[in-house]
Amino acid sequence: MHIPDGFLDTKTWLGMTLVSGGILAAVLRRIKHADIVRRIPIIGMTAALVFAAQMLNFPVAGGTSGHFMGGVFCCILLGPWTGFVTMSLVLTVQCLIFQDGGLTALGANIFNMGLIGSVGGFYLYGFFRLLIWGDRTRPAAYALASWTSIMLAAACAAFELSFSNTIELSIGMPAMLSAHAIIGIGEATITTTALMAIWRIKPEIMQIRKF
Numbered sequence: 001m002h003i004p005d006g007f008l009d010t011k012t013w014l015g016m017t018l019v020s021g022g023i024l025a026a027v028l029r030r031i032k033h034a035d036i037v038r039r040i041p042i043i044g045m046t047a048a049l050v051f052a053a054q055m056l057n058f059p060v061a062g063g064t065s066g067h068f069m070g071g072v073f074c075c076i077l078l079g080p081w082t083g084f085v086t087m088s089l090v091l092t093v094q095c096l097i098f099q100d101g102g103l104t105a106l107g108a109n110i111f112n113m114g115l116i117g118s119v120g121g122f123y124l125y126g127f128f129r130l131l132i133w134g135d136r137t138r139p140a141a142y143a144l145a146s147w148t149s150i151m152l153a154a155a156c157a158a159f160e161l162s163f164s165n166t167i168e169l170s171i172g173m174p175a176m177l178s179a180h181a182i183i184g185i186g187e188a189t190i191t192t193t194a195l196m197a198i199w200r201i202k203p204e205i206m207q208i209r210k211f
């Protein structure tokens with residue numbers, strides 16, 4: 001899902017950079033410094049786990065491959081906006097060091113995977129928890145939120161590519177969603193397994209946080 005350099009035109013990548021940068025700056029101003037310092041161990045651990053997991057690819061249809069995004073996992077553990085900052089850091093390191101996603105497309109990738117896929121997935125989890133009540137059905141909410149978050153992030157990428165005249169929306173959207181529907185199954189499986197393991201061992205970590 002990482003968009004490389006050259007796939008977005010100037011108006012699109014510049015606009016997405018300004019949007020993502022503005023949101024990130026606003027979030028950093030609101031997060032309390034003391035809270036960040038106190039939670040550095042779990043933030044660092046979560047970032048490392050997501051970073052490592054994103055480096056592992058698995059095959060999907062048509063010879064393509066996908067990887068774990070980790071947005072819902074990150075935001076449920078850390079809170080939506082601390083999770084957004086953490087995901088932005090992971091995506092930036094991947095871009096600058098491993099060339100996974102283009103530098104000009106970094107703003108779009110942060111928007112798609114860090115905001116829509118992560119923060120959006122967190123609030124989808126809250127919505128699904130309202131529909132599926134009770135701790136015994138918690139895995140279903142994890143899985144549904146994770147799968148849906150992948151689809152929303154993929155749809156955003158398809159819109160950006162279409163807006164840049166890279167590929168027609170009528171072609172790009174079905175291609176992106178069909179491939180990521182399969183990737184989303186892996187995302188849901190990994191996220192649900194990891195979060196349920198943490199919930200059984202240390203349930204106090206799973207408390208809902210605003211930031």
